[in-house]
Amino acid sequence: MxxxxxxxxxxxxxxxxxxxxxxxxxxxxxxxxxxxxxxxxxxxxxxxxxxxxxxxxxxxxxxxxxxxxxxxxxxxxxxxxxxQGLPPGAAAPVDWNGFGLVIPVLAGSPGAGASVFTALMADALQLAHRNVLLIDPADPPRSGLAIAARSDGPWLTKPHPQVHIRFSWRAHALVARLESALPVIAPGMVPPPRFWLPQGPRPEITVVDLGHDPWRVAAHPLLGAGAWLRRGTPAPLPVLVVRPSRPSLLHAEQVLARLERWVVTGAVSPPVQLVVMGAKRWPAGVAGAAGRRVCALLESAVFVPHDPELAASGVTGAVTPLRLRQAITPLLSRWGLLPQAARGWQGMKGRP
Structure with a gap:
């Protein structure tokens, strides 16, 4: 009572x-x-x-x-x-083949720019004619990709009457976003990966925005959105996004420290790439603040320059700026995700 x-x-x-x-x-x-x-x-x-x-x-x-x-x-x-999903403590590797290559994007600190980087990667790949699935498992009010599609698509998957996955188009990339009328999204309300697989042609690359709650994801990655970090075949390539500041690197070190226990158990895949949003290089004295876990990623760090318009508007239905996409093209080429002809590609200046 x-x-x-x-x-x-x-x-x-x-x-x-x-x-x-x-x-x-x-x-x-x-x-x-x-x-x-x-x-x-x-x-x-x-x-x-x-x-x-x-x-x-x-x-x-x-x-x-x-x-x-x-x-x-x-x-x-x-x-x-x-x-309806795997038991939270399951240790078996995941078969990711239906999703192609899975690239989870973690934020190292609040406001690091994980959603922006996710959109950059999806745009660079789809404009190079790759079949891309962009997944946003965030609480709808906290999503950085809420308006990444020009309009909501009509396709829904309903794991529960009050929890939906809506599929929309961002040009030729498919965007899958979590929807619910409930006031709070519990970690267990995030549908397991199999519910996010669209009908029709299978994606070649699946990019997942995990930037909304990296602190909780790193503490318990086997429950909810953290499932996208689980080890499997092909092996996911997690990306860690930070800002060019000492506080951001300090936060990122703590996120990696939390995640490390799960990596050691073999349950999840560790971040393999560091991306620095809003700078062309490290400001003086900042890189020295990196802890030992972040230090291991410093040498191969990719820098994405600041864009005032994108910083003010966030991710919208418009194509992300060309010069920002060009900043991550070498990384995508190194991973074999862009064809040889696309490496010198100049892209489209308008909207996708």
Missing amino acids: PLVGTACTPSEPEGVQVLENELALVARRAWRRLQAADVDAAVDAGMLAAAIKAVDGVRRPAFGEAAHAAAADVAAAAAVIQR
């Missing part, structure tokens, strides 16, 4: 504790094996619903009922989706 007989509100310490405990119990009823991160997310959803009702002047026990309903919805969605 939601807060029956208590004089507390969700904004008071006693009320917070009571309601959080109730919501955790509600969440666990959805599935006894529900992951702790999903339980926490369900509690967050319930607390948010209670706060909204309390602000609207709704009295007890109505705000408790709203909180219970929100927590139950999030937990149920996470439970259903997790039961």
Whole structure:
């Protein structure tokens, strides 16, 4: 029963504790094996619903009922989706062949530019006539690719009635984005990779934007969006994106330190490439701040120069600037992703 007989509100310490405990119990009823991160997310959803009702002047026990309903919805969605995927502790390598080469893009620090780099890579590859799938598993309000397609496509995959994957076109690249009407996206609500595979021709390259929450992904990469880092065949090529600053390198070192435990167990693939957004070279004294894990990636770092217009607008349906695509062309050529004729290609200056 939601807060029956208590004089507390969700904004008071006693009320917070009571309601959080109730919501955790509600969440666990959805599935006894529900992951702790999903339980926490369900509690967050319930607390948010209670706060909204309390602000609207709704009295007890109505705000408790709203909180219970929100927590139950999030937990149920996470439970259903997790039961359709591999067990979170599975150690077997993943067969990535249906996705072609998988390139997960991690942010080393907040606002590093992972979404921009993801769009740059997708544009450079699709304009060289490669079949590209661009995946965005972020919470919709936190997505850096929310308007990467000019319009939403009509194709939906529905792992759960309240969790959808929408497929849209960014010129010739296919964009797959997470959609949900629920107030909180639990890690377990992110559909397993198999749900992201589109119908029709299989992609040659799949680029995944993991920049929205690298800290949580690095702590538990076997649950939710982190599944794209799992080792498999062909081996994924994770990219770590940073800013040309000492704080960004310090943050990135901590992300790699978290991820290292999973790499050692053989569960996930480590980042193989460092990309520095917003600079042509390291500013004086910045590279020296790199820890030992980031240092291992410094020598091959790729620099993407600053673009004021893109920095102001973010990723839109317009093609990314040519000079930025040219900055990553040597990397794509080195990985064998661009044909020989495309290495000197000048690209299109307009929109894709």
